Amino acid sequence: MTDLKLYQVGTFAAGNRLVDLELRSVQAHADRANSITSGHRACQGCGEALGARYVLDAAMRAAGGDVVVANATGCLEVFSTPYPESSWQVAWLHSLFGNAPAVAAGMAAGLRALGRETRVVGQGGDGGTVDIGFGCLSGMFERNDDVLYVCYDNQGYMNTGVQRSGATPPAARTANTAPLGPEPGNAFGQGKSAPLIAMAHEIPYVATATVADLRDLERKVEKAMSIRGARYLHVLVPCPLGWAAASSDTIRLARLATESGIFPVFEAEYGEVTAATPIRRPVPVDEYLRLQGRFAHLFGKHARPDLVARIQAAADRNIVRFGLVEAEPRTGS
Amino acid sequence: MDHPFAITLDVGSSRANKTGSWRTERPLYVHNQPPCNRACPAGEDVRTWLYDAEEGGDAYERAWRRIMEVNPFPAVMGRVCYHPCETGCNRGQLDEAVGINSVERFLGDEAIRCGWQVTVDQPSSGLRVLVVGAGPSGLSAAYQLARLGHEVTIIEAAAKPGGMMRYGIPEYRLPREVLDAEIQRILDLGVHLQLGTTVTDLDATMREGRYDAAFLAVGAQLGRRAHLPAGTASHVVDAVALLHHLGEGDRPMLGRRVAIYGGGNTAVDAARTAKRLGAEESVVVYRRTRERMPAHDAEVREAEEEGVRFTWLSSITQVEEGSLTIERMELDETGFPQPTGVTEQLPADSLVLALGQDSDLRFLDGVSGIEVDHGVVTVDEQMMTGRPGVFAGGDMVPDQRSATVGIGHGRRAALGVDAWLHGRTTAQPDDAAPAEFEALNTWYFADAPRAHRPLLEAVRRSSTFDEVVQSLDADSALYEARRCMSCGNCLSCDNCFGVCPDNAIIKTGDPDTPYLIDLDYCKGCGLCAAECPAGAIRMAPEDI
Numbered sequence: 084m085t086d087l088k089l090y091q092v093g094t095f096a097a098g099n100r101l102v103d104l105e106l107r108s109v110q111a112h113a114d115r116a117n118s119i120t121s122g123h124r125a126c127q128g129c130g131e132a133l134g135a136r137y138v139l140d141a142a143m144r145a146a147g148g149d150v151v152v153a154n155a156t157g158c159l160e161v162f163s164t165p166y167p168e169s170s171w172q173v174a175w176l177h178s179l180f181g182n183a184p185a186v187a188a189g190m191a192a193g194l195r196a197l198g199r200e201t202r203v204v205g206q207g208g209d210g211g212t213v214d215i216g217f218g219c220l221s222g223m224f225e226r227n228d229d230v231l232y233v234c235y236d237n238q239g240y241m242n243t244g245v246q247r248s249g250a251t252p253p254a255a256r257t258a259n260t261a262p263l264g265p266e267p268g269n270a271f272g273q274g275k276s277a278p279l280i281a282m283a284h285e286i287p288y289v290a291t292a293t294v295a296d297l298r299d300l301e302r303k304v305e306k307a308m309s310i311r312g313a314r315y316l317h318v319l320v321p322c323p324l325g326w327a328a329a330s331s332d333t334i335r336l337a338r339l340a341t342e343s344g345i346f347p348v349f350e351a352e353y354g355e356v357t358a359a360t361p362i363r364r365p366v367p368v369d370e371y372l373r374l375q376g377r378f379a380h381l382f383g384k385h386a387r388p389d390l391v392a393r394i395q396a397a398a399d400r401n402i403v404r405f406g407l408v409e410a411e412p413r414t415g416s
Numbered sequence: 417m418d419h420p421f422a423i424t425l426d427v428g429s430s431r432a433n434k435t436g437s438w439r440t441e442r443p444l445y446v447h448n449q450p451p452c453n454r455a456c457p458a459g460e461d462v463r464t465w466l467y468d469a470e471e472g473g474d475a476y477e478r479a480w481r482r483i484m485e486v487n488p489f490p491a492v493m494g495r496v497c498y499h500p501c502e503t504g505c506n507r508g509q510l511d512e513a514v515g516i517n518s519v520e521r522f523l524g525d526e527a528i529r530c531g532w533q534v535t536v537d538q539p540s541s542g543l544r545v546l547v548v549g550a551g552p553s554g555l556s557a558a559y560q561l562a563r564l565g566h567e568v569t570i571i572e573a574a575a576k577p578g579g580m581m582r583y584g585i586p587e588y589r590l591p592r593e594v595l596d597a598e599i600q601r602i603l604d605l606g607v608h609l610q611l612g613t614t615v616t617d618l619d620a621t622m623r624e625g626r627y628d629a630a631f632l633a634v635g636a637q638l639g640r641r642a643h644l645p646a647g648t649a650s651h652v653v654d655a656v657a658l659l660h661h662l663g664e665g666d667r668p669m670l671g672r673r674v675a676i677y678g679g680g681n682t683a684v685d686a687a688r689t690a691k692r693l694g695a696e697e698s699v700v701v702y703r704r705t706r707e708r709m710p711a712h713d714a715e716v717r718e719a720e721e722e723g724v725r726f727t728w729l730s731s732i733t734q735v736e737e738g739s740l741t742i743e744r745m746e747l748d749e750t751g752f753p754q755p756t757g758v759t760e761q762l763p764a765d766s767l768v769l770a771l772g773q774d775s776d777l778r779f780l781d782g783v784s785g786i787e788v789d790h791g792v793v794t795v796d797e798q799m800m801t802g803r804p805g806v807f808a809g810g811d812m813v814p815d816q817r818s819a820t821v822g823i824g825h826g827r828r829a830a831l832g833v834d835a836w837l838h839g840r841t842t843a844q845p846d847d848a849a850p851a852e853f854e855a856l857n858t859w860y861f862a863d864a865p866r867a868h869r870p871l872l873e874a875v876r877r878s879s880t881f882d883e884v885v886q887s888l889d890a891d892s893a894l895y896e897a898r899r900c901m902s903c904g905n906c907l908s909c910d911n912c913f914g915v916c917p918d919n920a921i922i923k924t925g926d927p928d929t930p931y932l933i934d935l936d937y938c939k940g941c942g943l944c945a946a947e948c949p950a951g952a953i954r955m956a957p958e959d960i
Contacts, residue, residue, distance in 0.1 A: 095860040096949055098910030101470060101898070110914035113923040121919045121937035122430030127438065128941035133917040163430065170430035297914060323941075331942030331955075334915060338859065364859070 097297055108297050109141050116143040116172060123170040124162040128330025130320030130337065131159055131208065131235045134294045138233050138318065139173055139204065141301040145308035146202040151190055152176065155183035155207025155216055158242040159235060183207045185219040188228035195229070202308065203229065209236040209250035213277045217249075220277075224284035224313045231307050231314045234277060237322035245325040249275050252345075253397070254390050255377045257325070262380035271393060278351075281315040285354035288312075292348060293319040295337035299360060303350065319346050327376020339371035344398035347405040359405040368395045431937075435918060439940035441955040443912075443933055448851035448904025448951070451504035452516060457821040458487045458556075459828075462501050462516055463905055469519060469897040472890075477532055480523045484534055487823055488559040488602055489552065489581075491528055491594045494521020495885070496585050497820045498712050506853040506903050512866040515888070515896045522893035528597045536605055538565035543837050546571065546627040548615050548779075551579020552819040553633035553810030555602055556826025557833070561631075562605040564834045569608040569625065571615055575664070577603075579635050580811075581819055583663035584656070584682070586689050587881040615779050618806070629805040629833045632780075632793070633826065636773035636811035642677070646735035655686040655770035662689060671765025673697040675740055677732055678770030679709040684716060686768045687724045691878050699725045699762065701732055703745050703753040718871070722878045729753065732767070740764050775812040789814070798832030798842055799825055807833055851904025855951030860911065864899050867892040906930060906952040912944035 098111030109115055118139035125132040142150055151174040154160050160177060163170040178186040187205030194201050205223075212220060212234035223230060239257050240246040247257045247269055254268040262268050281289045287310050292300040300318065307314040321328065321336040328336055340346035341360065345368055348360040369391060372378040381387045402408055419425075452462035460483055468479035483490045494517055505513035526532075543566050547554045550572035558568045576582055577599050581590060603609055615621050622630055639654030646652060651671065655678070661668050674690040676683050679702035690698040700719075702709060705728050709716065720726070727742065731753070734741035740762045745753035774791050785803035787794040793801055793808045800807050809825025811817045835842045870886045871877075877884050888896060908930045913921045920937040921944060924930060945953040 095862065096909040096911040097914030098908070100908040107910065108914060111910035113913075113925070117919055119919075120429065120431060121934070122433035122435055123918070124430075124433065124435070125917060127939040128943055129917045133915065133943075136917070136919070167425035168428045168430045168432060329942070330939075331946040333917075333941075333943060334947050 095298070109144050109301050110137060110297055116140045116148065118143060118173045119163060119170045120172050121170075122168070124165065125158070126322075126324050126330070128323045128333045129162075130294050130322060130333045131237055132162070133333070134235050134300075134318045134320040135159060135206065137294065137297060137300050138206070138304055138316065141304035142202070142204055142231065142308055143173065145305045149201045150174065151194075151201055151203055153178050153183050153187040153190060153203070153205045155205075155211030156180040157208035157211050158237075159206070159208060161242055180211050181215040182219050183211060183216055184223040184230070184232055187230045187232065188219075188223045188226065191229045203231070205230050205232040207234060208241070209234055209238060209277075210240045210248045212236075213249040213275060217277075221280075221284065224281060224286050224315070227286060227312045229311050229313070231304075231316065233316045233318060235318050235320045236277075237320050237325060239322070239325045241322050241325040249273075250277070252394075254381060254387075254394060256327075256380065257377070266390075267380050267387070268377070278315065278317045278349075281317075282351045282354050282356075284313070286313040286315065288314040288350070288352055289317075290315075290350040291317045291319070291346070293337035293341055293346065294321070295334050295341060296348065296360070299348065306350075325377070327379070328374055332374055336371065336374060339366060339374070342366050343368045343371045344402040344407055345371060345394070347401045347407060349405050356405065359407055362402070362407045365408070368398050434936045435939050436920075436934075436936045439935075439938055439958055440960060441940040441942065441957050442935065442938065443940070443942070443944050443953045444956050445906055445929075445931065446904060446952055446954045447848060448855075449848040450851045450903040450905065451506055452501035452514075452903075454850060455500040455504035457500065457816070457818065457824040458493070459824050460486050460501075463900065463902060465523075466514070466516065466519065466897050466900040467902060467905075467907065469523060470894070470900070472894045476523055476526050477530075480527045480532060481534075483520065483523065486827055488534075488556060489524075489598050489819075489823060490520050491524025492552075492581060492590060492598055493820060493823070494518065494524045495590050495594070495883075496581070498818060500820075506851070506856065507899060507901055509853045510858050510861065510901075511863065514899045514901075515866055515868070518867075518869050518888045519893050519897050522888055522890070524598070525594075525887060528594065533601060533604065534563070536563050536565065538563065540567070541565040541837070543567065543628045544569070544626060545833060545837075546622060546625060546630040547633065548618070548630065549579060549633040549635055549810070550574075550577035550599075550609060550611075551633055551635050551810055551822060552581055553635075553822030553826040553829075554579070554631065555599060556823040557631045557633065557807075557809065557830045558607045558826075559602045559605065560827050560830030561833060562602070562607050564830065566834070566837070567606075567608075569610060569627075571610045571613050571621070573612070573614040573634075575612055577609060577611065579633075583660040584685070585819075586659065586662060586685055586692075588688070588692065588877070588884050589685075591883050618779055618783050629837055630807065631799075631826070631829050631833060632801075632806065632808040632812065633810035633822065634775060634777075634779075634812055636775045636817065638774040638776055639769060640772040640774060642732075642769060642771055644732060644735050647737055650735040650737055651766035652735060653766065653768055655682045655768050656773055658686055658768055659689065667693055669693075670695055670768070673764045674699070674766055674768060675732075675762060675764040676700045676768045676770055678702065678772070679704060679711060680770060680772070681711045681715055682773070683768075683770035684711045684719050684724070686770050688719050688722055690768065691722055691724060692881055697725070698723070699727055699764070701727045701730050701740075701742060701762070703729065703731045704747065704751075705729060708747075708751065718877075718884060721871075721874055723874075727762070731755065733759065735767055738763060738765060740767060773811070773817075777812065798835070799829035800832055800836065805833075805836060849904075851951060853903075856901060856903060857947055857949050857951070858901070860909070860947075860949035861901055864895070866899065867896050902950040902952070904951055907950050909949060911947050911949060912953060915943045915947045917941065917943065
């Protein structure tokens with residue numbers, strides 16, 4: 084029989100009963116590490132809880148279970164570790180809101196001094212990474228410390244009541260960017276792209292990913308774990324609470340964010356973009372925005388098509404900049 | 417208390433926190449009815465046998481046996497069925513319908529090639545059942561009744577079994593060795609077949625044969641005639657007789673130019689047959705338009721490729737030697753054709769009438785209780801006539817007329833006969849909700865264009881009776897099976913297990929129930945349902 088592709092659900096679903104076990108995702112295995120287990124207090128449909136399990140389970144498999152994790156304060160910490168309970172089934176260390184990259188760097192240095200092969204992962208939300216911990220993160224990059232740092236980006240300070248962060252998108256409603264005035268919601272032209280800044284440090288590996296593309300995410304974690312030095316992974320994790328979206332739409336939103344071009348999924352090595360995930364089913368940004376209450380003021384009675392057009396223009400720019408349609412679209416296999 | 421300074425509690429797992437109490441909706445795995453199953457007149461569980469076939473190798477036999485549960489003719493149906501399953505297939509809304517029919521044919525051919533057989537697994541009931549007519553419906557009923565342990569005798573008027581499968585469907589659509597092989601498998605179950613015998617008095621036959629019940633499936637063998645003024649030298653035949661002669665191995669003479677009057681599949685079969693018998697011109701004359709033609713599109717397309725011409729909106733008013741008078745028609749607002757008074761001549765050496773068929777029901781004269789309405793026999797849900805213990809199906813009862821419908825009737829009637837003989841009522845079929853396209857998450861299905869069956873070259877098609885539509889090779893059949901989206905039923909892709917943020921789905925390892933919801937921790941977010949490719953999970957409100 085010739086090389087026969089497995090079309091039914093191809094490579095897009097977590098598993099496929101027709102393919103060998105090792106070709107299925109880490110998440111398809113009943114014996115996955117379950118790095119963050121049941122009983123955590125994350126909201127229904129939490130993208131961050133999901134993203135953290137995806138990333139750490141893949142890292143655990145890549146490192147044969149020999150992993151330690153430093154966690155910045157934020158949702159991820161608060162919902163997982165109310166004293167004396169813990170959801171973590173990995174060696175896990177609490178740190179402050181702003182110093183997780185530094186703590187992780189210290190752990191890596193300490194382990195090296197002890198002659199241990201244990202791998203170090205630092206992780207936090209976008210607030211702890213893009214804003215508050217940014218100095219520590221930049222230092223970790225600049226020293227090329229042997230840490231994989233993962234930012235779970237839900238585009239705001241969700242734990243403290245949905246305030247704006249440096250990763251909040253333009254026009255989004257948050258507790259402190261009210262949908263009022265001529266430019267309702269978060270201002271255009273502010274905020275920052277942590278992956279591009281990480282690239283500017285010319286570290287060995289930078290990648291973006293989302294909870295909508297599990298296979299891509301796992302591949303990137305595995306690749307990152309095969310590299311030594313500072314690595315940065317930026318994972319989009321929709322937040323049903325902060326985005327005012329249905330809990331069942333978490334993965335759909337992440338998918339629409341990539342398919343609209345709003346969130347480019349790419350990889351870079353030593354400051355150069357090496358690969359981008361092409362858009363498979365292009366959609367206008369409308370489809371992404373309309374599912375979220377934080378953008379509700381752009382539609383309806385006092386619709387702001389002009390602002391939607393500006394968001395679309397940003398997405399179009401990403402498509403050109405990262406070559407999101409030029410590459411051959413994925414057909415799966 | 418042996419704790420470090422300032423520590424008073426033991427370390428605990430968050431699993432102590434039963435977050436299932438947050439839930440207002442719970443996910444349920446469903447078994448909805450896929451559109452292919454819903455559409456199949458023979459009652460096949462298409463989704464499930466495709467699911468088996470996807471594994472390839474040894475699983476082909478499992479898939480074939482699942483078809484054989486309801487339909488003893490996979491290789492025949494894989495050729496002649498008009499596959500309403502594919503018309504219903506949800507994949508048609510994504511790219512193109514799954515080629516279910518070609519996979520069925522592949523499985524049927526594999527079975528013949530490998531000699532797979534079926535057995536009677538029930539003890540003998542000692543009861544005798546008469547089947548009148550060895551067409552698709554009668555053979556289907558006989559097959560099911562034999563497997564239920566009854567002693568079955570089929571009485572058939574023709575010289576060979578098969579009914580319209582032999583005497584209506586030309587060989588280029590159904591090679592006779594395929595038909596013979598599948599009929600033989602049924603006879604091998606111990607079914608008695610009495611050929612060349614016409615039942616003229618049902619009561620007498622049942623009495624003499626000491627039959628406990630009967631299933632009647634005599635088909636519709638009489639070609640309908642039209643009142644056409646015709647000259648004495650004109651050559652007019654009816655399509656049923658033409659195809660019947662062909663089935664007996666004759667090659668009727670039709671002349672150089674042949675006209676066929678009618679718009680159904682029989683008309684197209686006759687026209688394609690005329691071409692193969694040497695006609696230079698084979699013209700179908702039909703009163704309505706192509707859109708309103710009851711013949712199936714693929715048949716019409718293949719006929720056109722073979723050089724058959726179609727004259728739409730035309731009725732024949734006069735038949736002379738060598739020529740026909742044709743009147744142009746136009747459709748009125750109800751879509752009914754109305755004459756325009758404009759006529760023209762169409763040269764034709766012979767005219768084949770394909771205007772529909774009637775059942776010869778004279779053998780039922782005087783049989784009490786049986787009701788005949790508009791030329792067909794009235795039956796109930798179990799296919800029983802007004803006469804207790806006498807069932808009927810196929811073309812002689814009111815329904816669509818096709819081999820597949822007949823096979824479905826045969827099975828339903830067999831279950832009805834069995835229940836009646838045992839003084840039971842048949843189980844009501846469970847009424848599962850339809851598996852809608854909207855419930856699927858098609859993102860997860862890889863883009864996979866359909867594999868089409870190759871066609872015989874046109875030159876061989878118009879001169880020989882070789883089979884026109886060829887088989888898929890093994891790889892393409894497997895590929896095609898794997899395009900199935902398993903609508904409304906779990907396909908074991910692990911996506912629910914993967915996407916649950918609360919780790920609240922348990923993988924069981926049991927193929928029948930691959931996943932369970934851990935209700936201690938399920939918060940009811942609905943991600944599993946939203947991301948299920950097959951739409952096999954439904955969110956149901958909790959009683960709060």
